[in-house]
Amino acid sequence: MNVPAELYYSKTHEWIRMEADAAIIGITDFAQDALGDVVFVDLPAIGDTVTAGEAFGDVESVKAVSELICPVSGMICDVNQALEDAPELLNEDPYGAWIIKVSPVEDQEELLSAQAYAAFCAEEE
Amino acid sequence: MKRTPLYEAHVAAGATMVDFGGWEMPIEYPTGIISEHLYDRRYYGIFDVSHMGRLWIEGPQRLAFLQRVLTSNAAALIPGRAQYCIIPDEHGFAVDDAYLYMFDDRGYLLVVNAANTDKDLQHLSGYLAEYDCTLTNITDQYSSIAVQGPQSAAILEALSGAVGLAEMKKNDLGVLTIQSRTVRFSRTGYTGDPIGFELFIHSDQVRWLWDQLIGQGARPTGLGARDTLRLEAGLPLYGHEMGLDQDGAGMPVFAVPLARFAVSFAPEKGDFVGKAALLAQKTDGTAKKIFSIALRDRGVIRAGMPVYQGDRPIGYVTSGTMVPYYCFDSQGQILDTTGKRSIGLAYLDADAQGDVHVAVRGKRLSAALVGRHMIQNVPPYGKAVIL
Numbered sequence: 001m002n003v004p005a006e007l008y009y010s011k012t013h014e015w016i017r018m019e020a021d022a023a024i025i026g027i028t029d030f031a032q033d034a035l036g037d038v039v040f041v042d043l044p045a046i047g048d049t050v051t052a053g054e055a056f057g058d059v060e061s062v063k064a065v066s067e068l069i070c071p072v073s074g075m076i077c078d079v080n081q082a083l084e085d086a087p088e089l090l091n092e093d094p095y096g097a098w099i100i101k102v103s104p105v106e107d108q109e110e111l112l113s114a115q116a117y118a119a120f121c122a123e124e125e
Numbered sequence: 126m127k128r129t130p131l132y133e134a135h136v137a138a139g140a141t142m143v144d145f146g147g148w149e150m151p152i153e154y155p156t157g158i159i160s161e162h163l164y165d166r167r168y169y170g171i172f173d174v175s176h177m178g179r180l181w182i183e184g185p186q187r188l189a190f191l192q193r194v195l196t197s198n199a200a201a202l203i204p205g206r207a208q209y210c211i212i213p214d215e216h217g218f219a220v221d222d223a224y225l226y227m228f229d230d231r232g233y234l235l236v237v238n239a240a241n242t243d244k245d246l247q248h249l250s251g252y253l254a255e256y257d258c259t260l261t262n263i264t265d266q267y268s269s270i271a272v273q274g275p276q277s278a279a280i281l282e283a284l285s286g287a288v289g290l291a292e293m294k295k296n297d298l299g300v301l302t303i304q305s306r307t308v309r310f311s312r313t314g315y316t317g318d319p320i321g322f323e324l325f326i327h328s329d330q331v332r333w334l335w336d337q338l339i340g341q342g343a344r345p346t347g348l349g350a351r352d353t354l355r356l357e358a359g360l361p362l363y364g365h366e367m368g369l370d371q372d373g374a375g376m377p378v379f380a381v382p383l384a385r386f387a388v389s390f391a392p393e394k395g396d397f398v399g400k401a402a403l404l405a406q407k408t409d410g411t412a413k414k415i416f417s418i419a420l421r422d423r424g425v426i427r428a429g430m431p432v433y434q435g436d437r438p439i440g441y442v443t444s445g446t447m448v449p450y451y452c453f454d455s456q457g458q459i460l461d462t463t464g465k466r467s468i469g470l471a472y473l474d475a476d477a478q479g480d481v482h483v484a485v486r487g488k489r490l491s492a493a494l495v496g497r498h499m500i501q502n503v504p505p506y507g508k509a510v511i512l
Contacts (some may be wrong), residue, residue: 036141036349037159039447039465040425058486060425062158062349062446065486084423091157 001121002029004095009117010109012069015095022103023072027059029094030121035061038090041083041099048076050102052109057099059090068099073107076100129175130268130328134335138345145348146240148176153347159449161350163463165316166451166507169274170346170354171338174323175331178242179267180249183232184258191233193397194252195225196378198389202227207296207311209387211367211378212237212245217402218375219367220248222387228298228309234325236269238363252398268331272338273314273321273346273354275505280341281310281322291320291504303337306330315351317358319504353448356468357498357509359383359417365428365443366415366470376472379406380414413440414475417498418483419512420467422490426483432471433482433489442483445469450499450509459506466511468498 003009008016013031017024032038042058050056055067056076078101083089089097112120126149135142140151151173153161164170182191191199197210204227212220221241226234237245246262253260272281278291285301285308293299293312301308306326314321326334339345352362361367361381370376378384378399388403420426426445431438445467452462473481473494482489493512500508 036153037157039159040423040467042424060447062353062448063152065425065427088159 001033001118002095003114003118003121005114007095007114008071008111009114009120010069010071010111011120014069014071016071016111017098022077022101023074023105023108024098024101025071026098027068027090027094028117031066032091032094035059035064035066037062038087041087041090043079043081043083044076044100046076046079050074050076050100052107059087070100070102071109071111072102072105074102074105077103127176129173130331131173131175131335134332135173135345140345140347143348146176146238148239150176151345151347153349154345156344158347158349158353159465161344161346162353163449163451164344165274165318165346165350165354167275167459169272169277169280169343170316170350171335171343172271172273172346172351173335174271175268175328176239177264177269178237178239178245178262179264179269180235180237180246181232181261181263182235182258183261184256186256187233187258190252190256190258191225192394193256194249195223196388196397196399196403197225198391198394199225199233200393201389201391204229205298207298207313209383211384211387212248213378213397213399213403214248215399215402216375217377217399217406219363219378221245222361222363222367224313226298226311241363266328267325268328270324270326270331270335270338271314271316271321272324272343273316273318275318275320277318277322278320280338280343283341284337290322303334306333308334315358315360316354316507317360317499317501318354318507319501352444353446356444356446356470357448357450358501358507359470359498361415361470362444366472370472371429371441376413377406377411378403380411380472382415410475412475413472415443416471416473416477416494417496418442418445418469418471418481418492419495419498420483420490420492421512422492424485424488424490425467426469426485426490426492428469431484432473432477432492433484434474434477439477439481440471440473442469442471450511451506453506453508457508464511466509
């Protein structure tokens with residue numbers, strides 16, 4: 001399982017890249033592996049506000065639906081529209097296929113380091 | 126949890142194992158459900174279906190017993206043929222759906238759903254005392270592998286030296302000899318592929334047979350793709366399109382379009398369990414029926430979602446997901462292009478038709494009731510019928 005050291009993680013298996021002007025959010029390798037083939041992503045709209053710990057969309061595999069939980073609060077400033085036609089990007093490149101960008105970030109959950117997240121996943125398995 | 130003799134083979138292949146009807150079964154292999162589904166439609170897939178219940182019926186009055194407890198006309202079976210049937214209760218509801226095989230004149234094999242095996246045995250045993258015959262659970266002694274898809278006949282011919290397998294009729298049975306071992310087979314399946322087989326073999330030889338098929342290039346296919354394949358074929362699954370509905374009420378057998386092939390009122394069949402209720406269903410129709418439903422909007426329909434015609438609630442989705450398909454050119458040649466679509470089956474008011482809506486987590490998405498999701502009767506490829 002791939003857990004890039006430079007990212008932060010939530011216990012609901014989202015990753016967060018903190019950049020100077022925005023938080024970029026996606027789902028982890030662990031999440032995409034557990035989901036199986038991703039066939040649909042229900043994306044929010046640019047300009048929507050999100051709250052840390054609450055759902056901002058859904059990701060659907062053949063088997064099931066999972067909510068996407070936002071690790072930060074703020075406004076959605078960008079959405080990865082490529083996922084509408086190619087949701088499988090979440091399987092193929094989970095850390096390249098970001099889902100939303102939030103800016104400004106007003107609040108955030110307690111996030112896990114890569115090491116802590118890897119340990120958390122090992123416990124879940 | 127129970128395991129089939131192929132459990133180690135699944136784990137070695139990297140399968141994700143899940144609880145299915147009390148059995149630890151592969152839901153998918155590392156390539157995933159979409160890839161397995163497409164590979165089956167284009168080439169072939171092999172499925173471990175050893176978890177299904179195998180019941181053996183023998184004895185002088187076996188035929189009279191089966192005529193009483195099944196909906197089909199078992200007297201119409203001749204050695205070398207199989208038929209689809211329902212195990213009905215006295216009220217015209219399905220205890221289970223099943224396949225009855227007559228390989229030779231020694232007895233009958235009845236294959237039932239894994240999760241229902243114990244229930245079926247208990248139900249059927251209740252009628253056994255009146256007949257001079259026996260009912261034996263041989264699930265553990267025998268195992269089954271389904272080999273489905275356009276090239277399934279070729280792979281079995283390559284292994285056995287047999288010829289003409291693709292030209293056999295649906296429900297024909299036969300015997301293959303592979304490396305001097307006996308493998309019984311039927312021209313049946315649960316994928317909708319125009320060509321497909323199910324193999325029956327002693328459990329101590331099934332791993333050998335599985336490895337022979339893998340050696341020919343077959344790819345193991347899990348229960349996830351088995352479900353998307355049967356959904357695309359519009360085939361009912363007990364617990365979804367049969368059994369109890371969302372409110373816990375029995376779903377009439379004739380609500381499933383396929384039931385008309387499974388229920389016989391032929392005079393030689395005589396009286397059978399639930400006959401009066403089933404005849405009333407056939408004559409009067411049922412209040413609700415199973416429809417094929419296809420989503421027009423983006424999204425995915427799932428089991429349990431309510432369906433509306435205009436503002437009127439008319440029922441719910443019984444099975445639904447996103448399935449992949451191959452595109453074909455105007456000459457019917459298969460292309461490398463693939464797509465995905467969300468389709469399902471739904472239990473709706475019998476007069477429902479045309480355009481409907483499905484409530485998908487707060488949104489109302491546009492969908493249509495369709496005649497079928499795929500064309501299944503033109504070999505070698507099952508072709509998606511796209512909305």
